[in-house]
Amino acid sequence: MNKMAFVLVELLMVFSLATCGSASSSSPSTSENPATVDSASSEAGKTLVVYYSATGNTKRVAGFIATSTGADLFALKPADPYTKDDLNYRDKGSRVSREHDNEHERDVELLSVSVDDWDSYDTVFIGYPIWWGIAAWPIDGFIGANDFTGKTVIPFCTSAASGLGESGELLRKAAGNGNWLEGRRFSSGVKEEEIQPWIEGLGL
Numbered sequence: 001m002n003k004m005a006f007v008l009v010e011l012l013m014v015f016s017l018a019t020c021g022s023a024s025s026s027s028p029s030t031s032e033n034p035a036t037v038d039s040a041s042s043e044a045g046k047t048l049v050v051y052y053s054a055t056g057n058t059k060r061v062a063g064f065i066a067t068s069t070g071a072d073l074f075a076l077k078p079a080d081p082y083t084k085d086d087l088n089y090r091d092k093g094s095r096v097s098r099e100h101d102n103e104h105e106r107d108v109e110l111l112s113v114s115v116d117d118w119d120s121y122d123t124v125f126i127g128y129p130i131w132w133g134i135a136a137w138p139i140d141g142f143i144g145a146n147d148f149t150g151k152t153v154i155p156f157c158t159s160a161a162s163g164l165g166e167s168g169e170l171l172r173k174a175a176g177n178g179n180w181l182e183g184r185r186f187s188s189g190v191k192e193e194e195i196q197p198w199i200e201g202l203g204l
Helices: 002-025 034-044 057-069 095-101 137-145 167-175 192-201
Strands: 046-051 072-075 121-131 152-159 184-187
Touching: 046 057, 057 072, 057 121, 057 152, 057 192, 121 137, 121 167, 137 167, 152 167, 184 192
Parallel strands: 046 072, 046 121, 121 152, 152 184
Antiparallel strands: none
């Protein structure tokens, strides 16, 4: 009787171990970790087009770029908007002429310089009109208020005749960080099909 009882105990132990092993093997797999998937998707990053437009030309180009790249748009708006008379550079007494002649007057307050979820953007296009061979200074407040570390930054500008000049390089120096690519100037009446080859050439 003692020997038979011993055998029964052993059989019960074996059955118990087998059951535990089966339960362990049927537990949920961790090979597809949701945290890893989220991390991978966030690594792809997003694209943002930030722009200041005085007369609507830069806004139009910014829209073309956003449509082509699937980017979000962020318009920079002065707290004290420029009027048509303000933008008359031929008038020595106009606002832009005074600001051009007196650099300390170029500190233009913007309604907002903070982009929601800024850290999620890996690529940032910066658009502006050219004023006297440099980027229109309302853009400066945004550049100084944000950290471009780890971001690819691509300047673009619009003008009737002036080229890009040193505008992109001056903005890069003002930012102090970020991977700034060479910018591109577009004419005031540029068409969308003229912009597309440039975007494709960036290899984003």
